[in-house]
Amino acid sequence: MFPVARPRRLRRTAAIRDMVRETSLDARDFVYPLFVRPGQGVRNEISSMPGNYHFSVDRLIEEVASAWEDGVRSVILFGLPSKKDETGSEAYDDEAAVQSAVRALKQSLPDLVVITDVCLCEYTSHGHCGVVKEGTVLNDVTLELLARVAVSHAKAGADMVAPSDMMDGRVGAIREALDDVDCPEVSILSYAAKYASAFYGPFREAAGSAPQFGDRRSYQMDPANAEEALLEVGLDLEEGADIVMVKPALAYLDVVRRVRESYHVPIAAYNVSGEYAMLVAAADNGWIDRERAILETLTSIKRAGADIILTYHAREAARLLR
Numbered sequence: 001m002f003p004v005a006r007p008r009r010l011r012r013t014a015a016i017r018d019m020v021r022e023t024s025l026d027a028r029d030f031v032y033p034l035f036v037r038p039g040q041g042v043r044n045e046i047s048s049m050p051g052n053y054h055f056s057v058d059r060l061i062e063e064v065a066s067a068w069e070d071g072v073r074s075v076i077l078f079g080l081p082s083k084k085d086e087t088g089s090e091a092y093d094d095e096a097a098v099q100s101a102v103r104a105l106k107q108s109l110p111d112l113v114v115i116t117d118v119c120l121c122e123y124t125s126h127g128h129c130g131v132v133k134e135g136t137v138l139n140d141v142t143l144e145l146l147a148r149v150a151v152s153h154a155k156a157g158a159d160m161v162a163p164s165d166m167m168d169g170r171v172g173a174i175r176e177a178l179d180d181v182d183c184p185e186v187s188i189l190s191y192a193a194k195y196a197s198a199f200y201g202p203f204r205e206a207a208g209s210a211p212q213f214g215d216r217r218s219y220q221m222d223p224a225n226a227e228e229a230l231l232e233v234g235l236d237l238e239e240g241a242d243i244v245m246v247k248p249a250l251a252y253l254d255v256v257r258r259v260r261e262s263y264h265v266p267i268a269a270y271n272v273s274g275e276y277a278m279l280v281a282a283a284d285n286g287w288i289d290r291e292r293a294i295l296e297t298l299t300s301i302k303r304a305g306a307d308i309i310l311t312y313h314a315r316e317a318a319r320l321l322r
C-alpha cells in the first residue's frame, strides 16, 4: 500500500520501462497483405487504403523485396481477376495472378513465408464467397471449389493457405484435398472466427468484392457472439487447421483473449482494412500521431494474445521497430 507501493518507480527511466515491459512487437510476427492483379508494370494506389496498391506480379516482387529488407518475413496475397463469373473460376486457374505471384515470390525470396487467401468473393460476379443458387449461398458445393483453389495455390508453392469464406467444413475439405495431391506439408491458417463486419469496407473496394445482393451474415459471424467463436475455432482445429485467426482484431480483442486462453495453438488476428483506414485518415488530418498509434494498436493485439498479426502497417511497423 502507498507509500510503500509506488508503481511509478518502475516507470522512472526508459531503460527500466524497457526492462519491465510485458509485451513486445517483432516484425517476424507480422503478415503483410498484398493485392495482385494481371498485367505488367502496374502499381495503382487503392483510394480507400492509402499506401496500399494493386500490383502486377513484376511490381509486387519489388515491393516484397523492399519489405523483406525492412524485416517483413511473411505476406498474404489477395487476387484480382481479369474476369468474374458465377463460380469464380479464375480463383482456381493455375495461370492467374495469385498463382503466378506465388511462383515468382518463391523464386526470388525462397525464405519468405507465402500465404494465400482462399476465397471466391473477388472472383464471383455476385461477390459472394460461395456458389449462389436462388439467392442462397450453398455450402457443400462451395467446398469443392475452395479445395480446388487451395490445391492450385499449393501447387504454385504456397507455404500456407488461408480460407476466409466461412463455409462449414472447408478446413477439412481443404486438408483432404491437399493431402490427396501430395501436399501434406502445406499448412492451413483458417479465418476461424470471422465476423460480419463493417470494418471490411475499404477492402471490398480494394478487392472489388462487395456482394451484389444481400450481405454476408448467413455465413460470417454475428458480432455479438463470443462463445460461438470458441465453437468455430474448435471445429477448425478438429478439421486440421494449423493456425486459427480472429478477424477483425480491434473490436474483437476479447475474442482473441478467450481463444488464447482456450486453445494451445498459434493464434492470428487480422488488423483489417477499416481499422487501417481509420487510423490513417485521423493521422492525415493531424488528429493522432501516426507512428505511435500504429505501434500502440499492434501492441494491443499482441497483448490480447495474438501471436501473429496480419496488418497493412506491416512494412511501416517493421521499419519503426528496426
Ligand code: PBG
Pocket: 117, 119, 121, 129, 164, 165, 199, 200, 201, 202, 203, 204, 209, 271, 272, 273, 274
Ligand atoms: C474475403 C476477405 C475479406 C477480407 C479478407 N478476405 C472481405 C470480406 O469478407 O468481405 C477482409 C480484409 C480486410 O478488410 O482487410 N472473404
